[in-house]
Amino acid sequence: MKFIVWALPVFETSPDRFELDVVKALLIFTRDDKKQINGLPLLQNGMTVPAPRVKTPTSAPSK
Numbered sequence: 001m002k003f004i005v006w007a008l009p010v011f012e013t014s015p016d017r018f019e020l021d022v023v024k025a026l027l028i029f030t031r032d033d034k035k036q037i038n039g040l041p042l043l044q045n046g047m048t049v050p051a052p053r054v055k056t057p058t059s060a061p062s063k
Contacts, residue, residue: 008020008022008023009021009022010027016028016029016030016031017029023044024044024045025042025043025044026042026043026044027040027041027042027043028040028041028043037053038052038053039051039052039053040053
């Protein structure tokens with residue numbers, strides 16, 4: 001199976017809000033009560049794809 005990955009330009013339209021112009025899509029950082037970023041959902045074609053923040057592992061996986 002092959003995957004194709006493209007780098008698309010992303011434009012900041014306001015704090016925490018970014019738009020793509022190649023496709024009609026938005027990325028909006030969400031924040032908790034302490035103003036810490038807790039997600040980055042993708043809004044496209046009338047759908048919202050959640051992307052909650054994951055904790056950074058404290059150590060790299062062993063090989």
